[in-house]
Amino acid sequence: MDLYSVLEPNQQLTDTKSLKLVELNSEVLQAIEKKAELRLKSATTKDYPVLVTASKTFKIRQKNHSNCVLLLSEHNGAASSYARFSNELVLATTEPTINLHGISILTKLSELTNKNRVSLASVFENSPVSEEEFARLRPELNLVELEGNAYVLHEELVRDCLSSILRAVIEELVESGDEMNIMTRLQKLNKQWVLDVVEKRQDESYPPEIVQTVLAKFTRESDRGLAFLNEKVVRLYGVLLLKTNAEKMKEDDFALNLKLTMPFNYHPDIKLEYLDGNFITENGFIRYFAESDLSENPIERISELFKLKKEWKLEEIEPFVARINTKKIKTDKFLLKYAKVRRVGKQTVVCAKT
Structure with a gap:
């Protein structure tokens, strides 16, 4: 079965059902014990499926095996049986996302429209996210429903x-x-x-x-x-x-x-670190630059950063490499693979290897 396309029936079992062995984690098991609703969701038919509880989202992966046997026993222990299997489904924690495809960006209240109506309920149904996560992420994405239509509010x-x-x-x-x-x-x-x-x-x-x-x-x-x-x-x-x-x-x-x-x-403390990932400073000057404009490829991203500046302080470059540091190791250790990291007085600086 190709897990990352459409879940289709297994002809060896039945024409109408597809049965797979699933390894449950504690959160999903508790939801089942409480008879809470579990849902399979996906952003599109071409995206990977997720299993959601009321509060969490889990990516479903297929884990292949060889020569595996599942032993089963009756409740009274009087009999036992077994079944061979070559793969199982495992649930992995994943970052929930909201599918904003087709959602208009609203810059002015006068731009409200009745065209291409998409409700918040529809956005939720087509997003790999649980109900609680959707409620938390929606305002962070400036997502709102007005007159029955969903919009992303422009930052301005x-x-x-x-x-x-x-x-x-x-x-x-x-x-x-x-x-x-x-x-x-x-x-x-x-x-x-x-x-x-x-x-x-x-x-x-x-x-x-x-x-x-x-x-x-x-x-x-x-x-x-x-x-x-x-x-x-x-x-x-x-x-x-x-x-x-x-x-x-x-x-x-x-x-x-x-x-x-x-x-x-209104007089809050103003610190440049509040804007991390959105600016570059050099020789006492500051200008806008967004981390999201960089390549997702680690090697390409590091190359792009050194084209912007030949040398970075560790704390300056950290917001721009956090996304590619997927294992969340210390930034200076992570950068050793791609750049030169050295101490200069009390500061740690990063520059290209060649």
């Missing part, structure tokens, strides 16, 4: 909505006498209070679906309340600022301009 639309939310909340806090404690108060808010304030004060009327998606992405809920994730907020504003400036900027000018783009009275 997300930023504008986030700015509107922050301005509304900060204005309310200032009027209530918390002007000197804005950043502290933004770490302990009531979610419903925030939604009410945004509905009352936002300078542009964003649909509640967008507001809630943006809040889900840039805040964290806990027993203490709703807290804005300042690092993620800075990353959004910073990356967009770099993208809109084609020329490189002085690092000090960039930091100042970044502060000016943020809502009044």
Whole structure:
């Protein structure tokens, strides 16, 4: 059976069923014992299948064997039987993904359309992901449903909505006498209070679906309340600022301009490391460069990086090689295969081998 195409019947068993031996892990076994729903899913008929529980996704692999025998015994132990098998299915943990094929990018609210309608429910059904993982990943991908149609919100639309939310909340806090404690108060808010304030004060009327998606992405809920994730907020504003400036900027000018783009009275710590994987610095200047633009091939990626800069500090190059470091070993050890890694004073630098 070709596991990575279509699961078809095994003619040796029956014309209607295909039976395979599956090695269950603890999560799937618990789901079966609780009689919870298990589902087979795949992004397309040509992609690999996954098995999903309510909260986790497992890639199904076929493991081949030779001369293997499965021994079976009756419940009372009075009899036993055996069966030969040449392969089994094993479940491997995999990163869940959402299939965004055919989903429109929404840059302005005026661009809502009734064409090619695809609902969030349909996106979920066609994605190799569990229900809980889908709920967690959806806001991270700026995925929202408006008027029955799914869209991916453009980063600039997300930023504008986030700015509107922050301005509304900060204005309310200032009027209530918390002007000197804005950043502290933004770490302990009531979610419903925030939604009410945004509905009352936002300078542009964003649909509640967008507001809630943006809040889900840039805040964290806990027993203490709703807290804005300042690092993620800075990353959004910073990356967009770099993208809109084609020329490189002085690092000090960039930091100042970044502060000016943020809502009044919002003063988070600004650190370049929050933008890791989206910039290159050299001789006091900074410019935009996205890690996602690099090749997935390790050798090609390393070559591309040294074309950008002849020498890298270890902490600078790390965000650009994390994707190809699939075994998650220490970055300096990983890079020894592809580059020269040496100590220069208190720093570790990386350069090409030749």
